[in-house]
Every structure is written in C-alpha cells, then in structure tokens.
Amino acid sequence: MKKEFPKGLKVYLALIITGGSAALYLTFPYWHATLIWDYLIFALISYFAYILLVKLPKLNAYLSVASHMNFAALFLFGPFAIWIPALTGALPDSLPLKKPYIYLFNGAQFALSYGLAALTYYGAGGTALSLSFAVPIKTILPALLSGLVYSLVNVGLTAGAISFDQGPFVKVFWNVIKWEFPNMLIAVPFALFLAYIFTQLGYLGLAILFFPLLASRYIFQAYIRIQETYSETVRALMATVDKKFGQPGRNQKVYQYALQVSQSLGLSPEEAEILGYASYLRHIGLIGIENSMLEFTLSQPIWSSSPIVVNALLAGSQILERTETLKRAAPFIRLHHEKWDGTGPWGLKEEQIPLGARIISACEFLEELEYRGSKREEILKHLRERSGKHYDPRVVQALISLLEKERDEQKTS
C-alpha cells in the first residue's frame, strides 16, 4: 500500500477492526480456566506452523498446518479458541510491528472469520470435543459448514482490502475462493481428525501425526536447495562466458528483459523458467570458438547470421538436448537468430519460430542497442522499424510498453 491511503480503505479497515474486536469480546465468556495450558500450547503450535510454512514448488500454494490447528482448537475448546488465530496468526505477516494497523487488521480478520465459523459449528449442533465427547459422525456436518463459512468470510474480507488497489472485488474473490473450497474440503476433516486424535492421545498423538510433516518440510527445503543450485550453476557458467567475451553482465540484462516480456505475454512460470535458461545459455556454443576468431565474431552485430555464429548456436543447442530439463530450451537457442519475415539463417518465419526464440531475439536486439549507448528515442525507433520485419510485433509491443513504463517511473521518482 502506498502513501495515498484511499479514504474508503480507511473506513473499511476501521469497520473490520471493530467487528473483530466485537467477536473477541463476545467469545470471552467461553474462556475455561482449566484449559489455559491447552490454549497456550495450541497457540504456540499454530504460531510456529505459520512461520514454518513451506512454499510448494511450481504451485502458487503453501503447506502449513496452521489453519488445521486453529480449526482443531475451535472444535476442541469452544468458541474462545478464536483468540488463538486472532493473536498469533496475524503476527508473522506483521513482524516487525512497524505498521500496527496491518497487525490489527489481520487479527480482526481472523477473529471475524473464525468467529463466524465458531458460530456456525456450535449453532449447527457441534460440541466442544474435549469437554463433552461426541460421536464423530455427528460433528462432521457442522464442521464442514463452519469450514465453508470460514473460507467465504476470510477470502471475502481479504479480497475486500485488496480490491481497493488491485481491480474488481469479484475477480479477486473468485481467484482465491476457487482454490480455497477444495482445500477446505480436506482441511476441515483433517482438523476434525486432529481433534479426535487429541482427545484420545493428547499431545503424543499430535506429535506422531506431525512428525512426517516436519520431515517433509526438511525434504522440501532440500529440494528447493537443489533447484537453486541448478540455476546458480547455470548462472556461474554464463558469467564465465560473458567474462571471456569481455562483456560482463550482458546475459543478465537479456535474461531480465526476456522474463519481463514473458510476464506481460502471460507465459506460465514453467515456460518462463525454460526461457530464462535459454536466455542465459544462448551463446554457450561460442565457447568453442578460438580467440582469434572470437574478436571478429564479436565485432559483428550479435544477431548476425554468419556461419560461425549459426554453427555455434547449433553446437550449444546440441549440448542442451542431452538434458531432461534444458532440452526444451534447445530450440530457443538454435533459432533465436531467426527473423520474423523468414530472412534468418534457417528461413523459418512468423509463428514457425518458437515463441521463446522470438522473445529472446527481440530482447537481445534491445540489449545490444543499449550496450552501444543508443538513446531511448533511437531505440524505440529501431524497434518500431523492425517490428513485423525482424521481430514479432507482439514481443516488440511488450518491450516498448516496458520501456515506456520504465520512463514513467523514472519521471515520478
């Protein structure tokens, strides 16, 4: 959120915070002094679950038992349990407490959504499991209903806040809720299961149940480390190639442009990853060219179709074809000197050229112009001239709007 705080948003925040406080106030009578240790331990577990969440690779999703713990507490200890997420769940997002209103909003948002979930659960006939044991089957329906209410309220409140600066409410709401519903269908029964295990085995049961999840977290991290190592290795290799050509940092630049274009053209994260590798590794084949030839090669425009360069691209793509993941980057590398009108080295034209190759070639051209110190107006002129001749008009358009956005940002700052 920027400096100018919309007035509507202020009112909205105030409303939610008041509502949340009211929910907390109303549930306070359900406090049981005997359960104080359970409240504390559940709060602790829930807090750590929020911190220790795992970002699932390639999916835009997180793995955390925090909401399961909160629901389990709700089913076990009565409505007062909504104090747990209200106090702890909001913390990790808002630490350090520089902007207290974020903490207040998050806390109130949790209090409201869990509060209404509690109202649903206990209103529909659910019982506090640790206080009076009930038949599992009778609690399932109220629990599922409360999960439904929770996700509607929770997503609604957050979408309400976000929609003040990120577009229409319905769209934001729908984007989140379509994942939240199926998630809840598993999360609520799991929370109920957690609660039953707790009534039977206490904290030992929770420990046994959570152990594989903790181990998974460890493995997921190892997995992410390997992925990082992968891209670090590729980058290290590329930095060396750049250095050898005496042009450090150029690959990085092309990589950044390619990534931005892929975003504005709406490529999937996976395609963007491949494109990233391709833009890093596109000139790897040049490594085999002897230094005496290299000077000549580099003195020409880099997008040339001289046989030495074309052969080098071919050699580079052949090397990558032997690997499982980089295989898909190989055609981008081989064909990124093709031209939109079919006058490139292999004579492919328009859509025959893979999109990745088209993106890289235009980004490379832009970088080359910048490297030679062309002014912004010249660059734009060159790009427009070659749009539809050498380069894909869509890609050029994306680059131009990118440059214009950059300029606007420079002006304001």
Added chain:
Amino acid sequence: MNRKLLNYLLILSPALLISGWYAFSLDPGSFLGVVPLAVLAFLLRSLEVSYFGEVISPASAVTLTSLFLFPAPQALVVLFASLLGGLAFLRFSHIQEDGFLKSIASELGGFLGALLLYRLYFSSQLIGISLSTYSPSLLLALGAVFGGYALTSSILSLISSFVLRTNLRDTLRVQLSPFYFGLYFVLGVSLLLLVPTYSAFGVLGFLLGLIPLCVFFFASKLYFHTQEVYRQSLRSLVGVIEAMDPYTHGHSDRVALISLEIGKRMPLSQSRLQLLEYAAYLHDMGKVSIDPAILRKPEALSEEEWKIIRSHPEDGVEILRNVKFLKPILPWIEHHHEKANGTGYPSALPLKKIPLEARIITLADAFDAMISNRPYRPALTVEEAKREIERNTGSQFDPILVKKFQRLIKKKDFVRTLGFPKR
C-alpha cells in the same frame, strides 16, 4: 525383464488370485472388508521412491496395518495388491526393473518378518487395537513388529543385490545412510498412529491419517528426481568444455565413473560420494576460460601457454565460487593437479594435505588421459597405462588409492563400461 512379460503378469495375476481362493476354498465374502486397504496399497505404490536402488513406498504402511487388523490370508491379499501396484506404476516411476525385483523381494521378506514378530508378540491372537487401548506396551509392540519388517526387508534387499550381481557394499552403504534410515523412521512413526486410527475410525479416518505420510513421500520423490536431473544436467553442461577440445570427448564422464568406483572402495558416505561425482564432472570447468586454440594445439606448448593451462583448477574454483551447495567440492577441484611428492600445482601441497577426493580425481583424470589419444601422442593400452601409474606411485599418485585402483582395473566389466577404445 521385458515390458510384454510385465503386462502379461499384470493381467494374469487377478485370475491367479481368484483361482487361488477357490483352490484353498476360502470364503470370498470374508475378504470384502480388506478391499479398501488393498485398493489403497495398490494406489500408494505410485508414491514409491527409489534411493540409489533401494525402493520404499507408503504402501508398506497399509500392508502392515492390514497385518495387524486382519487374519493372515486377508493381509496377504493387501500385500499382493501392493506388489501389483508396484508392477502397474513401474512405467510411470523412475525405477529400474532390477529395483522392482528388489522391491518385490524386500516387500515379501519384510511382510514375513513382520508376521513372524507379530505372532511372537501377540501369540497368534488378534487383539483389538484402538485409540482407547493405546498404551506404552502397544507402542512397543507396534515398534517391534515394524522393526522386524524393516530389518527383514533390508536383508532381503541385500540378498537380491547379491543375486542380481550388484555390489553388496554399495547396497549396504545406501542402507546405512541417514536418508534411508529417515525414510523407514517416518514410515514406522506413522504406523504407530495409522493402525489404531483404522480400527477406531475405519477407512475414512485412515485416509486422513495417511495424508502426512503421503506428503512426505511426495516430497522425497520430487527431491530424488530433481537430484538426478541436476546430475544429468551437470553431465551435459560439461559437454561444453569437451566441445572446445575434440580430444577430450567423454573425458568428464569417464573420470566421474572411475572416481566413483575408486571412491566406493574408500570409507566415504553416500552423500560424500555424490559430491565426488559432481566434482569429477566439474573438475576441468576452469578450461572454459582458456583459448580453445591452445587446447587444440598439436605442437609443444610454450611456457606462456603452459601457465595458462595450469591456471584451470583455480579458474574452475573461481567460476563455481558462488554456487553455495558446491562449496565443499571447491578444494577438490582446486587440488586435482597436485602430486603426492609435493611438486604439483597450484599449491604444491604434500600428500597429507591434499584432500582425499582430490587425490581420487587426480588418479582417475590421469588414467583417462593416458588411455585417450592426444594431439602429441596416441593412446596407451589399459595395461600400459596401469604400468605407467604404478611407476608414478608415491611420486604422483597416492599409494593407497593405487592399490584400490589395481583391483578395480582387474575387473573385465569395469574396463568395458569405460567404452574403449573409442565410443
């Protein structure tokens, strides 16, 4: 084993099962209760992970649960479904067929081991295990039966390595690695809760209880797969160096192979061996910065040119310095041209100060260079190269490693895997 035979077995086995039932005149109705578990065991085989040839899947948790809660014939059906699942998902997983045969043996063996201990513990009487009867002694019993399972399945896996002529020592090293222990440990801990959960809540509760275990196996599968992808990518990325110099075609591959074989004969852990393999692939990385004209030059090199070539171990370290995970292998790359008598480069380290892995790579590198053609001389034969290495033992090479190497080179299989004279 060919695919046709596998498919054939897959189709045939239900028929075998049904005729088996009738042959032993078992009441088919008594098997209905175990059907959900059998289906689960079948499906969970898709989350099987293979850790260097040792195969583990969450289906074992289901099989063992059925052993606790059903009579032996019913539990056997679940085991059978799990084996069938292994067969069915074979084509989707990254498991080799040898690994599949091993997994059959270890599953069967583990099941029998568990059954035996179970009988000992509960004296052939089915007891009601549920959450309310949960006690330390039940925990202990569950633990003991699982221990029996883990032990016998590991032993059977060892035996099948022997039968399949893979190396016993390699299997044992994998089985003693923390990762393998970890996989079994998580499986065992989950079982403590899964068995009572099934008897308390039935299949639906059991499904919920399985979620954490499945997440764990999913993560492990993803991790091992990515590790393999990384290894392969390193392998082909170093192809870049080889493209600079036609004489070194396949060099990194062979150095990795030889280093790994020597490394396996030294007291190195599984994770260390893995790093050794990476280092062997990357040992000549520094050559990227050298002018290819020097590498390809058939004439003798000038002093200036030698200086450039000699800088490649340090250049390699410089290139990889920013890759966090590869930190431990940097000294191995830096010192792979040191000599035992302290006259190598870049640091002229005495034998005792050269890292073991660096010494291994030195030996493998030198051997491969000897048996390859070079612009200035033709390749030596394996026998000649061996003699050359023996002659330089103590001056260039570590005597202990040379001894291991001599034994390695005696194996005909090994020399053949190197693919000489030219692929």
